[in-house]
Amino acid sequence: MPTTTAAEQRADAKAQYNAYLAACPSQQLLARVSGKWVTLVLSALGSGPECDGDPRPMRYSELGRVLAGVSPKMLSQTLKSLERDGLVVRTATATVPVTVTYELTDLGLSLHGTVRQLKRWSEAHRDEVAAHQASFDSVR
Amino acid sequence: MPTTTAAEQRADAKAQYNAYLAACPSQQLLARVSGKWVTLVLSALGSGPECDGDPRPMRYSELGRVLAGVSPKMLSQTLKSLERDGLVVRTATATVPVTVTYELTDLGLSLHGTVRQLKRWSEAHRDEVAAHQASFDSVR
């Protein structure tokens, strides 16, 4: 029996996939940055709780309140990854109950600008997309 | 036994989350549009296989080749959702083995422009992010 079957093909596909990622390396960063909570946190820190204000530092619990429904786990996780990427800074003040605030860095602000564009696109074309969906579904 | 425990709290969280989505409705579209394969397909159709060319129609199998590693399932699924959203058009020609091509619509092109910006951001700041990650990790 030849050794050329499923295992090889799988390895091959992986290799090709990695080759594609190597060709478009930004996809990896893009993927990391496109996460659900990443966008939301970025949005909150960049636009304030009202979704359209100015960037300002926010506390952990405040973020938790604004992004209602987020579990502490996801919030920590997201904030930590953003801090690791240098998009936010964490500031801990040693008051009696500890006070921790998160704020966008310049890098984070620049990304927020881009994300904001994507958000604007979403807002601008939401009706159009919805209309397409409706007509598509009605045919089915 | 009171009926106020896990189930209620879960429902409550859901409700709050929905409330937040209602406040920022574009997040839904944003989330749909930020999917891994969505970005990749959009990229391929918008920039050609080389990742930096011009938009042009591509065949199903060609997309499968370019996005090496994608399963037929994910490819179909992604293409169908994009078609449903009105971002791509599917054209089937009744040749002997069927020929099917996918192409960006104007709407899809406009999104591709925005995604391209995000990609550019990723490319431009990749080193910076990597540096931040490295220094962050070295402290830990």
Added chain:
DNA sequence: CGGAATCCTAAATGATACTG
């Protein structure tokens, strides 16, 4: 208050085989 650790569920994703 701000998180870390643990356990668990559901959804996304993928491999594979089969059909028009």
Added chain:
DNA sequence: CAGTATCATTTAGGATTCCG
């Protein structure tokens, strides 16, 4: 060629509990 159907797996996400 262009998919669909099914099953296995990975992973994201979330509830809960405890620590500094």
